[in-house]
Amino acid sequence: MEMNKKDIIRLLEQIAVLLELKGENSFKIAAYSRAAQNIERDSRALSEIDDFTKIKGIGKGTSSVIMQYIHDGKSEALEELKKQVPAGLIPLLQVPGLGGKKLSRLYQELNVTDAESLREALVSKEVEALPGFGKKSAEKLLASLQEMGKRPERLPIAVVLPIVEKLNQHLETIPEIRAFSIAGSVRRMRETVKDIDFIIATEQPDIVGNKLLDIENVKEVIAKGQTKVSVILAEQYDINVDFRMVKENEFATTLHHFTGSSEHNVHMRQLAKSHDEKISEYGVENVASQEILQFTDEEQFYAHFNLRYIPPELREDSGEIEAFAERKIAEGLLHLSHIKGDLHMHTTWSDGAQSLEEMAEAARRKGYEYIAITDHSKFLRVANGLDETRLRKQKEEINRLNERYADLHIFSGVEMDILPDGSLDFSDKFLREMDFVIAAIHSSFSQSQEQIMTRLKNAMNNPYVSLIAHPTGRLIGKRDGYAIDMEELIATAAETNTALEINANPNRLDLSAAWAKKAQEKGVVLSIDTDAHNYSMLEDMKYGVATARKGWISKNTVMNTWTAEKIKSFCNHKRMIEK
DNA sequence: GCCGTTTTCGGCCCGACTGTTTTCAGTCG
Numbered sequence: 264m265e266m267n268k269k270d271i272i273r274l275l276e277q278i279a280v281l282l283e284l285k286g287e288n289s290f291k292i293a294a295y296s297r298a299a300q301n302i303e304r305d306s307r308a309l310s311e312i313d314d315f316t317k318i319k320g321i322g323k324g325t326s327s328v329i330m331q332y333i334h335d336g337k338s339e340a341l342e343e344l345k346k347q348v349p350a351g352l353i354p355l356l357q358v359p360g361l362g363g364k365k366l367s368r369l370y371q372e373l374n375v376t377d378a379e380s381l382r383e384a385l386v387s388k389e390v391e392a393l394p395g396f397g398k399k400s401a402e403k404l405l406a407s408l409q410e411m412g413k414r415p416e417r418l419p420i421a422v423v424l425p426i427v428e429k430l431n432q433h434l435e436t437i438p439e440i441r442a443f444s445i446a447g448s449v450r451r452m453r454e455t456v457k458d459i460d461f462i463i464a465t466e467q468p469d470i471v472g473n474k475l476l477d478i479e480n481v482k483e484v485i486a487k488g489q490t491k492v493s494v495i496l497a498e499q500y501d502i503n504v505d506f507r508m509v510k511e512n513e514f515a516t517t518l519h520h521f522t523g524s525s526e527h528n529v530h531m532r533q534l535a536k537s538h539d540e541k542i543s544e545y546g547v548e549n550v551a552s553q554e555i556l557q558f559t560d561e562e563q564f565y566a567h568f569n570l571r572y573i574p575p576e577l578r579e580d581s582g583e584i585e586a587f588a589e590r591k592i593a594e595g596l597l598h599l600s601h602i603k604g605d606l607h608m609h610t611t612w613s614d615g616a617q618s619l620e621e622m623a624e625a626a627r628r629k630g631y632e633y634i635a636i637t638d639h640s641k642f643l644r645v646a647n648g649l650d651e652t653r654l655r656k657q658k659e660e661i662n663r664l665n666e667r668y669a670d671l672h673i674f675s676g677v678e679m680d681i682l683p684d685g686s687l688d689f690s691d692k693f694l695r696e697m698d699f700v701i702a703a704i705h706s707s708f709s710q711s712q713e714q715i716m717t718r719l720k721n722a723m724n725n726p727y728v729s730l731i732a733h734p735t736g737r738l739i740g741k742r743d744g745y746a747i748d749m750e751e752l753i754a755t756a757a758e759t760n761t762a763l764e765i766n767a768n769p770n771r772l773d774l775s776a777a778w779a780k781k782a783q784e785k786g787v788v789l790s791i792d793t794d795a796h797n798y799s800m801l802e803d804m805k806y807g808v809a810t811a812r813k814g815w816i817s818k819n820t821v822m823n824t825w826t827a828e829k830i831k832s833f834c835n836h837k838r839m840i841e842k
Numbered sequence: 843g844c845c846g847t848t849t850t851c852g853g854c855c856c857g858a859c860t861g862t863t864t865t866c867a868g869t870c871g
Contacts, residue, residue, distance in 0.1 A: 541855085543857060
């Protein structure tokens with residue numbers, strides 16, 4: 264069996280979960296998950312790693328487990344654990360209130376092996392008779408067992424962002440709030456999130472706490488105290504929202520703490536510890552003097568540790584703490600204010616809601632220097648795709664607008680379909696008339712990887728195609744996208760001078776942060792575009808930028824931070840060399 | 843299980859909360 268890194272990572276993670284269920288020493292468990300993490304983070308392919316013990320966090324033990332797995336195609340350590348721990352216990356780790364230790368005891372003493380046998384043991388009151396458990400915990404467990412499976416464990420960020428927006432507006436109206444901020448994985452711009460966290464600075468937690476309960480769609484109040492209000496909102500799905508209330512001088516450290524990731528926090532705390540300091544959500548304590556330092560904002564907090572401000576998107580403990588000790592990386596990182604235009608949007612000519620002129624006016628109001636109008640091509644009938652005649656007509660209108668605007672340049676573009684047979688929707692002869700050609704797949708998603716790659720490579724090898732839109736076709740939490748060999752796509756993009764898109768629509772975020780990072784490493788140019796079908800979708804740019812930042816993308820990599828002139832020469836360059 | 847100018851043992855991030863306990867273990871973020 265051909266083994267890859269993902270297999271190794273899965274092996275180590277499986278071992279960690281099974282050890283947890285055995286109630287093993289938590290540091291041993293952590294050692295396996297850390298090993299998995301560090302392998303994932305290592306940019307080398309499996310075949311390029313000759314000595315695993317050279318990777319941090321991997322010693323003799325883990326290394327020999329890995330080597331045996333690679334050599335034999337199976338792992339004795341894993342098989343042994345699987346014999347000791349029933350597979351049905353694994354999903355039960357997700358039940359709130361159940362960790363490895365308790366589950367392990369339920370298995371050993373009551374022979375609980377899956378959700379059904381747990382339910383039986385709860386109903387028959389065997390669980391509450393067990394020392395360390397009790398009536399109350401049994402009731403809670405039964406309740407959360409019923410809730411399980413009613414909704415996906417993590418929600419796509421696109422589902423959550425509008426709710427966060429609504430909460431932001433509600434918090435704005437409470438005068439007793441001195442400052443507030445979203446925290447948690449939403450602030451870090453993870454693709455999926457479990458709950459919503461807000462940090463609130465206030466001197467009047469009682470009043471604020473009451474006003475928080477006025478939020479629309481509160482279905483249940485889980486907790487309401489001096490420091491924390493926790494509610495469940497009944498939105499499209501039920502979602503848990505935690506509000507943490509602290510004093511103003513604790514706000515920065517609390518925000519940092521609850522923004523996470525927990526791996527980032529652990530690393531920061533290790534750093535502090537090496538200076539004889541202790542980080543908690545309330546401040547940084549000097550262990551010797553017991554003096555507690557507080558900060559007016561996160562910038563100061565990081566500065567205390569001689570670090571540049573690390574943006575939330577990067578806080579995943581993937582090397583950011585070392586990197587932001589340097590000025591260079593912090594300053595090269597992309598920022599929303601660097602974006603000069605949007606190179607992918609639709610109008611009423613195809614399936615957009617606003618006219619060409621309306622979209623142009625909206626872009627001017629945003630202060631953009633340029634946009635590309637990229638309506639669908641003729642193949643996409645359902646979207647009223649444009650043929651050659653209509654595109655030429657549209658170009659006339661664009662020319663008229665370009666004459667009128669001194670402050671905005673409009674590229675006459677098209678989002679051209681890559682057809683199922685691998686051909687393109689327009690001839691080279693016609694494409695030459697267009698300023699900016701995007702190619703994209705909108706059909707036959709279920710083709711083999713070979714067919715999909717042939718289509719994409721045909722498009723990238725075309726001298727007039729400057730950009731591949733939403734390269735994987737995924738919809739987060741809804742659709743995986745087509746079968747694609749990303750390494751090959753990135754290599755071809757680099758070879759052919761074709762840019763790849765980070766589609767900013769929060770349902771897509773395609774390329775993902777991780778792939779965008781790989782693409783940048785290989786020298787591929789990126790474009791961050793909203794694919795807007797109406798005014799308000801132009802505002803999605805911030806999510807695209809956040810995704811790029813999560814992938815450590817620097818300003819220079821992104822073509823829509825360039826001048827219009829530079830974009831023109833990028834497109835022309837490809838046309839020249841490939842003629 | 844990993845790690846080490848306090849190196850072969852004894853740590854490993856910190857604090858709150860909960861329920862079960864007479865002083866704490868387990869879970870969570």
